[in-house]
Amino acid sequence: MFLQNSSISIFFPAFNDEGTIVTLVEDALKILPQTTSDFEVIVVNDGSTDATKRLLDELALRSDHVKIFHHETNMGYGAALRTGFLLAEKELIFYTDGDGQYAVEDLLEMIPLMTEKMDVVNGYKTDRADKPYRKIIGALYNILARTFFSLPIRDIDCDFRLIRKSAIRKINLESTSGIICVELIYKLHAAGCTFTEFPVNHYTRKFGDSQFFTFPRVLRTLIGFWKLWINLVILGRR
Numbered sequence: 001m002f003l004q005n006s007s008i009s010i011f012f013p014a015f016n017d018e019g020t021i022v023t024l025v026e027d028a029l030k031i032l033p034q035t036t037s038d039f040e041v042i043v044v045n046d047g048s049t050d051a052t053k054r055l056l057d058e059l060a061l062r063s064d065h066v067k068i069f070h071h072e073t074n075m076g077y078g079a080a081l082r083t084g085f086l087l088a089e090k091e092l093i094f095y096t097d098g099d100g101q102y103a104v105e106d107l108l109e110m111i112p113l114m115t116e117k118m119d120v121v122n123g124y125k126t127d128r129a130d131k132p133y134r135k136i137i138g139a140l141y142n143i144l145a146r147t148f149f150s151l152p153i154r155d156i157d158c159d160f161r162l163i164r165k166s167a168i169r170k171i172n173l174e175s176t177s178g179i180i181c182v183e184l185i186y187k188l189h190a191a192g193c194t195f196t197e198f199p200v201n202h203y204t205r206k207f208g209d210s211q212f213f214t215f216p217r218v219l220r221t222l223i224g225f226w227k228l229w230i231n232l233v234i235l236g237r238r
Contacts, residue, residue, distance in 0.1 A: 006114075007038035009088035009165075010107075013080035014043055014098030018051040019206065024096075025059055025066060027104040032065075035111055040090060042067045043098070044083045047074035078180030082173050094162045101203050102160045110162055110198045119167040119193035122153045122185070123160030123200035130202075137218070148229050149186045152195045156181050160200050167193045172238070178217075179224040186232055 010028045014021045025041055032039040043056050045068065056068045069083055084095055092114060096102045102123070113121045128135050138157050145156045159181065171187040173180060189195070231237045 005036050005038075006092050007090035008032060008036055008092045008094060008111075009040050009042060009090040010094045010104070011042035011044060011084035011088060012096065012098040013046060013077060013084060014048060014052055014056070015046045015074060015077075015080070016048045016050045016052060017098040017100075018048070018055055020100030021052060021098045022055050022059060024098060024100060024104055025056075029063060029065060031105055031108055034108065038090065039065060040067060040088075041065055042069065042084055042087050044080045044087070045070045046076070046080040047071045076176040077178045078173070078175040078183075081180050081184075082176075085168050085173070088165060088168075091165055092162060093165050093168060096160045099205055101205055103201055103203070106160070106198075106200050107162070110160075110200075113196050113198055114162055114164075117194060118196050119164045120185075120188060120195045121162040122155070122195060122197050123158045124153070124155035124197050125158050125202040126199045128202050130204075144225065145182050149182055149233060150189075151182070151185050152189050153185060153197055155197075156185060158200065158202075163188070164193075167191070175224065175228070177224050178221055179228055182225065183228055183232070187238065190232075190238065 010032065012021065012024055021043060025043060028041045045052055045056055053070060060066045060068045067087065069087060071079065071083070081095065085093065094107055096104065110121050110123070128138060142156055145151055167188055170191040173183060175183045
């Protein structure tokens with residue numbers, strides 16, 4: 001039996017997402033009343049330099065359900081997720097990226113999978129709407145992550161996740177970069193959390209460019225990946 005009327009926190013990490021973040025928040029405000037009357041929508045602005053900050057502040061004035069937190073400088077994707085998890089107050093926590101490559105509406109089909117026996121419902125992309133080289137990098141990254149960390153999900157790169165707040169409180173997250181997704185799933189799994197998966201649509205990015213697919217960032221991610229593997233898997237640090 002799924003958890004009817006559970007309170008829900010939705011949060012979006014955002015960095016220079018002026019073209020998409022307003023629509024995402026408005027979509028969330030439309031669908032959440034269909035599931036519960038107790039909800040909040042949080043956006044963590046990770047030091048955006050475009051109009052994201054102004055647009056978010058305007059959104060917060062229009063709805064009591066919207067909460068905005070601004071990082072003064074860009075602290076990294078992992079730092080934005082950590083802030084979102086800390087701010088979320090409801091029983092269930094859902095997050096997805098602020099760039100609009102996932103549809104918030106898919107959450108309505110995801111929620112029924114959060115049964116009494118589940119702690120995490122993790123999305124997986126049915127068809128990645130990216131350029132071929134990004135698909136290749138993403139596939140290789142998934143293979144590495146699942147092989148070296150023995151992860152219980154097929155798509156670590158799919159940031160469309162519904163998690164119990166009680167599960168998040170069992171772990172301590174430390175990463176500030178995109179490697180946090182591996183850390184998150186690994187630590188939840190090690191803490192005995194249960195997982196199920198849900199297919200989600202993935203859409204072409206309409207505004208801006210990905211901040212990840214540059215050589216310096218990919219290199220930093222790989223270095224962070226192996227450091228995390230040594231700390232968590234080899235040395236057993238939690």
